[in-house]
Amino acid sequence: MSGMQVTVSQLRGGEDAAWDAYVEAHPLGSPYHLTAWRDAIEQTFGHEARYLAARRGGVMVGVLPLFHVRSLLFGSMLVSVAFAVYGGVLADDEDAARALEDAAVGLADSLGVDYLELRDRVDRAERGGTRKDLYVTFRKPLPGSPEEVLGQIPRKTRRMVRLGIKAGLVGELGRGARVVDEFYRLFALNLRKLGTPAFPKTLIENLLAAFGERADILVVRTPEKRPVAAVLNLYFRDEVLPYYSGATPEAQPLGGNNFLYYDLMVKSIERGHRIFDFGRSKADTGPYHFKRHFGFEPEPLPYRFHLVRAQSMPDLNPTNPKYRKAIEAWKRLPLALTTWIGPRIVRGIP
Numbered sequence: 001m002s003g004m005q006v007t008v009s010q011l012r013g014g015e016d017a018a019w020d021a022y023v024e025a026h027p028l029g030s031p032y033h034l035t036a037w038r039d040a041i042e043q044t045f046g047h048e049a050r051y052l053a054a055r056r057g058g059v060m061v062g063v064l065p066l067f068h069v070r071s072l073l074f075g076s077m078l079v080s081v082a083f084a085v086y087g088g089v090l091a092d093d094e095d096a097a098r099a100l101e102d103a104a105v106g107l108a109d110s111l112g113v114d115y116l117e118l119r120d121r122v123d124r125a126e127r128g129g130t131r132k133d134l135y136v137t138f139r140k141p142l143p144g145s146p147e148e149v150l151g152q153i154p155r156k157t158r159r160m161v162r163l164g165i166k167a168g169l170v171g172e173l174g175r176g177a178r179v180v181d182e183f184y185r186l187f188a189l190n191l192r193k194l195g196t197p198a199f200p201k202t203l204i205e206n207l208l209a210a211f212g213e214r215a216d217i218l219v220v221r222t223p224e225k226r227p228v229a230a231v232l233n234l235y236f237r238d239e240v241l242p243y244y245s246g247a248t249p250e251a252q253p254l255g256g257n258n259f260l261y262y263d264l265m266v267k268s269i270e271r272g273h274r275i276f277d278f279g280r281s282k283a284d285t286g287p288y289h290f291k292r293h294f295g296f297e298p299e300p301l302p303y304r305f306h307l308v309r310a311q312s313m314p315d316l317n318p319t320n321p322k323y324r325k326a327i328e329a330w331k332r333l334p335l336a337l338t339t340w341i342g343p344r345i346v347r348g349i350p
Contacts, residue, residue, distance in 0.1 A: 164259025186246030
């Protein structure tokens with residue numbers, strides 16, 4: 001079979017299970033490659049999914065999930081994967097990988113997008129495109145037992161976790177409407193503090209619906225039951241991936257943010273997970289240092305771009321100086337206004 005030609009076509013109806021099985025089995029598979037992510041993004045934002053499958057002799061040998069994102073403000077782009085940390089090609093071999101990327105470049109050309117973005121987790125520079133080193137990710141194995149978690153956290157962060165324990169903080173996992181409402185308020189507060197537009201609450205609801213029991217929300221509460229910190233988690237194979245989070249100003253003096261991730265680690269071990277994926281951050285930012293202080297080391301995320309109509313690399317991130325004034329103005333807006341305007345802006349920044 002290895003000598004047979006690779007063909008690439010868009011995912012056909014009735015093939016979702018085969019696609020997901022391929023992602024589950026691939027060493028670099030992620031929850032963002034699954035069709036559940038496609039369903040949540042399509043339902044929330046209406047972006048068109050263009051999922052490419054490579055086949056050899058009728059057998060699936062590679063996948064490449066793509067979204068065509070169109071925005072009056074930010075242009076037109078083909079992204080793998082929209083609103084996700086990881087994306088890019090999963091393939092059995094280099095022939096299948098090359099066929100998928102060639103097909104993606106051809107699709108980008110035919111759609112007339114500004115650029116194609118591939119969010120690889122490992123370096124694929126040999127396949128072409130322009131690498132952009134903006135983000136890093138943080139991943140490492142969890143301890144063997146819940147009792148070992150605290151001892152493996154560096155001293156200064158461990159002190160903050162103990163502060164939360166002493167304050168009587170308690171973490172609760174949930175998926176219901178009340179938990180979603182609590183989480184979204186904290187999430188929106190966090191994004192406003194950063195000067196970033198908020199996603200719509202429907203994204204959280206759609207992710208929970210699409211992933212089912214493989215997604216939940218951890219809410220940290222005070223003894224008086226006030227929610228002070230929360231995080232939306234995805235579960236994939238033996239990994240836990242805390243993704244979106246938020247907290248009140250009260251969380252900081254209580255050690256709430258540190259307790260949140262400590263408690264998630266403990267609960268994840270109890271549920272049989274072995275890898276903690278702390279997700280991506282921009283180098284030398286607050287979240288970057290927060291994760292390092294938890295004992296995680298950064299790994300570069302070598303995203304690649306194929307320019308089509310664009311003349312230069314895109315720079316749609318808050319560290320771009322041209323967005324500084326808008327970010328500072330956003331931080332001063334009422335929360336209700338940011339949650340109304342934000343979704344209309346952020347849908348074009350995948």
